[in-house]
Amino acid sequence: LLTPDECDRLRVVLVATRNPLNLGAAARAMSNFGFHRLRVVNLYGLAFREARSAVGASQVLVDAQEYKTVAEAVADCTLVVGATAGRNREFQHPLRRLEAGARLIGAQLRSQAVAILFGSEKVGLSNRDLSCCHWLLRIPTREGHPSMNLGQAVAVCLYELARETEAEDAEPGAKPKAAIAADLERITAVLLETLRASGYLGAPPNTSAEEKVRRLVRRLDLSATDAEIWLGMLRQMAWKMGSGKKHD
């Protein structure tokens, strides 16, 4: 996980974006994942002004900085990475899958500023833009349809940067407290009672059926709380059927 300082060292650079909705979407994803340094280059001014003034525009967008050239926008960065759908012309650069690339970016962010460049919706990054990059980043989309929507591409890249790595997660699995065996046995007893009262099972002894029901209850993997609920429900049914029986 990145620290706030590390997040602060990332610059998301949008180059020649045309659609104000995409500007807004990119800014929103940045805000969702804790990044806030948005830089825009060579924008169609109208798109930017529209996006900025849209209702609910995020603070990220309001604070965005405008640049005339990519070179100026990345001037303070020690690593510049271009996001690409991986078309042929771009293979003059090292091309890394996002999973691996994000780890390199994360390592750099520990002490230094990094820029990720996203090109325009239609043509991506120009050769001129690419020449400012140290290497290229490819989201692992499928070959038949590699090109992502700009806002979604930004979201996926930032998510990969913000996500927990395998080493970290080891989710403690906040599993609720499990039912103790005594509770399961009580449930089994009442369930057997209801099954007999309903005619599903014949009169005891019927050892094999009882064992089947006992195993069935164990397989439910009940929490302590749920066990109590089931016990209450089954008791009510047993009572109802028992009282029904009396009047047969």
Added chain:
Amino acid sequence: LLTPDECDRLRVVLVATRNPLNLGAAARAMSNFGFHRLRVVNLYGLAFREARSAVGASQVLVDAQEYKTVAEAVADCTLVVGATAGRNREFQHPLRRLEAGARLIGAQLRSQAVAILFGSEKVGLSNRDLSCCHWLLRIPTREGHPSMNLGQAVAVCLYELARETEAEDAEPGAKPKAAIAADLERITAVLLETLRASGYLGAPPNTSAEEKVRRLVRRLDLSATDAEIWLGMLRQMAWKMGSGKKHD
């Protein structure tokens, strides 16, 4: 990495989506990452028709299936997961971060169908929708701005499913075939009937109690075989109590 067959077992279910652009964006992300079974529930028909007829609408959107209810849309799935920004009301369900949740989904996809539900832009998934879920999935957004754009949320979830894991984990997965959602819904219905017949629950409608019971049944984590047994047992009890009632 998921195989094409595994991708084919995932259903992306969009519930009550309002904005046609979001439908289009979700479909595009699916296509980017190799998923193609899109299901839409309770749509504002106009949004769907608009999105479908848009220039460049992806094949995924054209092939999307429409359903009236969430229950119908997930009927063939053995695991139903709700995507959420993690607001308080939803903590009645186990809540997993996307990183860990995606691995559970991936394991299930090896042999069985899984649905991921995405709610509407404004209000997310309703309690009724959530009660059809086994557990909830949370994209690790920051607390100050947790709610993502719908199309971006879909993209991030599918990316996490499609990405390479650090140690292509080797879960043996000798788990028995799980019950499909339609079976769980049948069990829920008969259980509600028995609970009413026994006096444990009052007469319907009692939405909150129904949702509690629906969640309770999902937490049982039933196999297909056990689901059949429980259904048989509960039907017998319902019949018994029903017939008892007649003679009251």
